[in-house]
Every structure is written in structure tokens, then in C-alpha cells.
Amino acid sequence: MHHLTPTLRALADAMSDVSEHAYCAGWLVDTEYEVWRLLHEEGGRWGQAGPDTLAPLLDAVRAARRRTNFWIVGDEAVGAEQAITYEAWRPMYEKWAQRRQDQDLSRLVAWIRDATEAADRIAHAACWDAQPDVWTARPAQASYERYTIVDHLGDGVVAVTPENADQDGVGQHIALHDPHAVLRRVAADRRMLDDLLTEHHTVSDDPFYTCPAATEEREGETNPSSRDGGACDCGRDARVYRRVQLLAEGYGWSPPGAEETSCPTN
Numbered sequence: 001m002h003h004l005t006p007t008l009r010a011l012a013d014a015m016s017d018v019s020e021h022a023y024c025a026g027w028l029v030d031t032e033y034e035v036w037r038l039l040h041e042e043g044g045r046w047g048q049a050g051p052d053t054l055a056p057l058l059d060a061v062r063a064a065r066r067r068t069n070f071w072i073v074g075d076e077a078v079g080a081e082q083a084i085t086y087e088a089w090r091p092m093y094e095k096w097a098q099r100r101q102d103q104d105l106s107r108l109v110a111w112i113r114d115a116t117e118a119a120d121r122i123a124h125a126a127c128w129d130a131q132p133d134v135w136t137a138r139p140a141q142a143s144y145e146r147y148t149i150v151d152h153l154g155d156g157v158v159a160v161t162p163e164n165a166d167q168d169g170v171g172q173h174i175a176l177h178d179p180h181a182v183l184r185r186v187a188a189d190r191r192m193l194d195d196l197l198t199e200h201h202t203v204s205d206d207p208f209y210t211c212p213a214a215t216e217e218r219e220g221e222t223n224p225s226s227r228d229g230g231a232c233d234c235g236r237d238a239r240v241y242r243r244v245q246l247l248a249e250g251y252g253w254s255p256p257g258a259e260e261t262s263c264p265t266n
Helices: 006-023 031-039 051-065 086-125 167-176 179-197 236-249
Strands: 070-075 080-085 136-138 148-150 156-159
Touching: 006 031, 006 051, 006 070, 031 051, 031 070, 031 086, 070 086, 080 086, 086 179, 086 236, 136 167, 148 167, 179 236
Parallel strands: none
Antiparallel strands: 070 080, 136 148, 148 156
16 A cells, blocks of 8 residues: 555545545545446446536546556545555456446346246236136227227237227237236246356366356366456356346336436535
């Protein structure tokens, strides 16, 4: 650790400004990690601060960085910021980013399981018996008939009476998303999620080419490298995380992000 010279203090102050705009705190826990993430993530946000607010603040951090070869970290032991070399900083950030992604993935997987459970429950509730119901759109054949959706026994489920939308378009859409179709998609999505989570990291006979995140428990092979337990560098974790995000979007999930607001003033 290095004490702060005026040049390093300028970098610390620029990073503190980011924390202040995000959470109205001069140096929130993990500020050094979050600011580094924002520097390398296009369109990122943190707390109350979105891309528009962050852009000039991050430019100030970049300008301060160019004048030094150190990064600033919070030191809880002394209650102040300290400077650290990039050589020491990068593995610290990699472990933090891996831990953060693992936590985000766990929450996202739980969200998907809840969403599929809700879809499963609602679809079963729409069936009058134990059979997954297939619905069919039945347009009116005479002026006294109504456009209806019928179940697998030909019994009417719902009358299609849109105020403005195309009647047949609405009817076909309802039939397309009948309980049978929903339960089929839920089952497929559950299998896809399980398949994604069991994807292995790269393991090689040569330890240099073995992913640092590979473990004997998950991959089924012993990782002979001393790098065992590090951050994933084979792309597996990022790939799985992105695909799980896409799966969640199909159930209405969207990346977290708050509207930009300002900190209260005295």
C-alpha cells in the first residue's frame, strides 16, 4: 500500500465523486471495484447514477488515472484510501467480479425457477381436468354465433370480443398460448436451465490451459494446476450467465436499473 500523493489524491477524489452521485456516499463499500467495472463496461450504471450522469465523472477518473500507475482502494483497517499497484489490483478485481457474477447468477436462477413455477401453476389452473389442455380458435360460422376458444373436448373456454384489435388475431394468439403450449415451454426451459448450469469449464492435461475455476467436484476431473480456485478465463461463466439472462427475459425479467435521481441537498 502507498500513501496518497497529491496526484493519487486527485484520483481518489474523482472516484469518490462517482460514489457520491451513485449513493450519496463519499466512499461506499466496493467503490474501487464498482468504478473499475464502470470504466470497462459500456452504458453501465451504479445505484442512482445512470450512463448520462456517470459519463463526465468517469472521464475525470480516466484523466486522473493517466497521471499515475496506481489504483485506489479503501482500507478499512486505517479508515482511509490507499494506493495499490495494478499488478496487485487486477487479481483482486478478478476475484471480486467472479464472486459478484456468481451471486447475480444464483439470484437469477432462483428468479427463473419462481417464474416457471408460477407459469406452471397458472397453466394447470386453466385446465378443467388433469390433461394439459389444447385450445383451438373457433370463428363464428353464423351471425348469431360468437368467436370462441374451445378446449380439447370442444367446450367453450372464452369468447373473443376485442374492442379494437383484430378478432381472429386475438383468438389465434390465445389458442397459440394454451395451457399445453405453456407447460411444454416451461418444461423445455427448465431442462435448458439445468443444461446450462451443468456446462463444464475447460480442463486440459496441461495445467496452463485448464480454467482456473475448474474443480474436481463440478468437472469430474482433478485440476493439477496451482491456479485452481481462481476466476474463470475459459468463457464458460460469462457464456452461461448471458444465456441465463436471455432465458429470464422470456419470462419478463429485465436488467436491473433505476431511474437517475439526485442526492438530497441540505
